[in-house]
Amino acid sequence: MNEQNLISVAFLLSVLRGTTPLLFASLGGLFSERSGVIQIALEGMMLMGALAGATAAQLLHSPWLGFLAAGFGGMAIAALYGLFTLKFKADQIVTGTAINILAVGVAPLITKLVFDTTGATPSLAIADRFSFEPTVMAAIALLITVYFYNKTQGGLLLQFAGENPLALTAAGYSLQAIRWSSVCICGLLAGFGGGSLSLFLASSYSPNMTAGRGFMALAALIFGRWKPLPTAGACLLFAVADALQIRLQGNESFLPVQFVQILPYLVTIIALAGFFGQSRASRAPKGLGQ
Amino acid sequence: MKALNTLQKGHLRFFCALILLSQIVQAENFRVGLVLDKGGKDDKSFNSAAYLGATKAQKELGIDLKYVEASDTNAIENLHRSFAKKDFNLIIGIGFAQVDAVKKIAEQFPTKNFAIVDGEINAKNVKSLLFEEQEGSYLVGALAAMKSPSGKIGFIGGMDIPLIRRFAVGYEAGIKKIKLDAKLTTNFIGVSSEAWNNPAKAKELALSQYNSGVEVIFVAAGASGSGIFDAAEEKKKLAIGVDSNQNWIKPGFILTSMLKRVDIAVYDTIKEARDGHFAAGTNRFGLKSKGIDYAVDQYNEKLISAEQKSQLEKLKEQIISGKIVVPDYYKQNSKPTK
Known part of the structure; x- marks a missing residue:
């Protein structure tokens, strides 16, 4: 592999592909956390989205219907999460962990019923999966989120719910309604993220195929200070590190590959520790978890 | 009553x-x-x-x-x-x-x-x-070299562990037997057991290898292998399967499979x-007891010419008779290096 290969169209495409699932999931996390609901269940929502997407695309022979199903799959899990945390006021961290474990456990049950396999779906024909479309949709989702977050009343209410839930209630808005819809949107987007994994980056669902991408998306959200554009930038950065790591592997290079692999996490920890910007905006929504 | x-x-x-x-x-x-x-x-x-x-x-x-x-x-x-x-x-x-x-x-x-x-x-x-994974890897390596005019050949393993190194070392020896100047690119998917189950990452690695001119990739990475087969299909290149006969998964794009008859x-x-x-x-x-072999069936028979097949069979006989000694990573490693 030659050096000029590092910056090339192929590299750029590789970065964009890697960004896609992360961006969907971290935008989902943004909705949830901005409304004041801690969201560590992104991994489970992605897994369920990946499974629903691969299953629907396999049965209906359409990547688009699969992608739609992925969104609904994520949303179903998100609704369950909402039921426990918003209605029954369960601890959000504990519930989130439980949801992640649940998703891993439910998947084999579903594949057993539908395909008689223990956890993997059959691989999709090339016509039944995407070649680039999810990346475009992720970009559209980003644009809509940026507009909604900055320019609309809904965006303000969303931030309000996370910053000062009591004041929001006093002003006559329903906190529950805002948080419920945010969590559902979160599930939808994270499900799309999972769908772009199983329908685009791979060609089937296989157990645990998210491989920690849900948590990486959460890290991107935190690194991006809970704001849409910086969060997208963080996703891009993580994807660059990953694509770079792939290209540096097997080459004699000045940096050990393992170091490049830990870069995104290292940057996140530094960012969290507060090295970057002590301003108010860098902090988490104040009402998070309340 | x-x-x-x-x-x-x-x-x-x-x-x-x-x-x-x-x-x-x-x-x-x-x-x-x-x-x-x-x-x-x-x-x-x-x-x-x-x-x-x-x-x-x-x-x-x-x-x-x-x-x-x-x-x-x-x-x-x-x-x-x-x-x-x-x-x-x-x-x-x-x-x-x-x-x-x-x-x-x-x-x-x-x-x-x-x-x-x-x-x-x-x-x-x-x-x-x-x-004896190295024996089968040697044969598919030789076949990969025969099918690659440019001599650019790839290997993708799951984790960097001695077992997978054993595949890689045998594979490289087989390649070098046919084409001494061939260039082998070796990649590993991950550093934890997730590596056996990360087809998305595997596909990225394969695309990166194919884009750099690699013509054949041998994959030993469990369930991640499907990502490499997807990449081969999209790029119209060749891949080599492992353990089970995987030729059927993407007919025409899987050159052969190194069979490990578990x-x-x-x-x-x-x-x-x-x-x-x-x-x-x-x-x-090993090859002798047919516990290790390479797969030829209706899905890949068109990819392997009669001449290549007979050349492979000859190599196989030489390995079985002990005329060719395939390097074994386990044995290499038990000796102190340098």
């Missing part, structure tokens, strides 16, 4: 007999517990082969088979223990990750018989099933044990 009573009694007797009978049948049946690795029975590769061998034994030998999949490495020991505690006669662990667990449980349950694939354990009740090893072990001939010790499967 009386008639009804006799009828009921008759029924009762019949049911008692039935229950008794079923218990006898159950007691007589040979029970096998199969602990699969994290890839699961549908990885279409290593674990699928083991499952195939065990289900064949179930059908043909009438044994009772129960299989479980290790959801994570920490669960393996418990899975073995729970099989050992129940009345299972033979417990088979699939994969290098299970060596420690089998060693420990076999010691605690000396009356039970165990088998381990891809690991060596010295115990009176454990049979170790090892494969199915035969598992089946034979179950058969021996059921017939009362369980023998502890190490069994090695």
Whole structure:
């Protein structure tokens, strides 16, 4: 592999592909956390989205219907999460962990019923999966989120719910309604993220195929200070590190590959520790978890 | 009334007999517990082969088979223990990750018989099933070199562990036998057991290799392999499958598969044990015993010319006769280097 290969169209495409699932999931996390609901269940929502997407695309022979199903799959899990945390006021961290474990456990049950396999779906024909479309949709989702977050009343209410839930209630808005819809949107987007994994980056669902991408998306959200554009930038950065790591592997290079692999996490920890910007905006929504 | 009573009694007797009978049948049946690795029975590769061998034994030998999949490495020991505690006669662990667990449980349950694939354990009740992966890797390496005019060839492994290095070293030797100036690019998917189950990452690695001019990629990465086959299909290049015959997954894009007949090893072990001939010790499967081979079937026969086939068969004979000694990473490594 030659050096000029590092910056090339192929590299750029590789970065964009890697960004896609992360961006969907971290935008989902943004909705949830901005409304004041801690969201560590992104991994489970992605897994369920990946499974629903691969299953629907396999049965209906359409990547688009699969992608739609992925969104609904994520949303179903998100609704369950909402039921426990918003209605029954369960601890959000504990519930989130439980949801992640649940998703891993439910998947084999579903594949057993539908395909008689223990956890993997059959691989999709090339016509039944995407070649680039999810990346475009992720970009559209980003644009809509940026507009909604900055320019609309809904965006303000969303931030309000996370910053000062009591004041929001006093002003006559329903906190529950805002948080419920945010969590559902979160599930939808994270499900799309999972769908772009199983329908685009791979060609089937296989157990645990998210491989920690849900948590990486959460890290991107935190690194991006809970704001849409910086969060997208963080996703891009993580994807660059990953694509770079792939290209540096097997080459004699000045940096050990393992170091490049830990870069995104290292940057996140530094960012969290507060090295970057002590301003108010860098902090988490104040009402998070309340 | 009386008639009804006799009828009921008759029924009762019949049911008692039935229950008794079923218990006898159950007691007589040979029970096998199969602990699969994290890839699961549908990885279409290593674990699928083991499952195939065990289900064949179930059908043909009438044994009772129960299989479980290790959801994570920490669960393996418990899975073995729970099989050992129940009345299972033979417990088979699939994969290098299970060596420690089998060693420990076999010691605690000396009356039970165990088998381990891809690991060596010295115990009176454990049979170790090892494969000479380097021999098959050598052959598919030679074929890859024949199919690659530019000599740019790739290898993608799951984790960077000695077992996978063994594939890579044999593969490279095979390539160099045909094309001395060939360039091999070696990549590994990850550093944790997620590497066996990350097709998205595997596909990115494969695309990166194909984009840099690589023409054939040999993959030894469990369920991640599907990502490499997807990349081969999209880029219209060639890939080489592993463990099971994977030629059917993407016909025309999978040059061949290096067969590791875990199915035969598992089946034979179950058969021996059921017939009362369980023998502890190490069994090695290589080209000679057909435990290692390369796959030619209707899905890839058009990709391999008669000339290439005969050349491969010649190499195969030379390996079996000992004329060619394929470098073995395990042996290389046991010697002090430098």
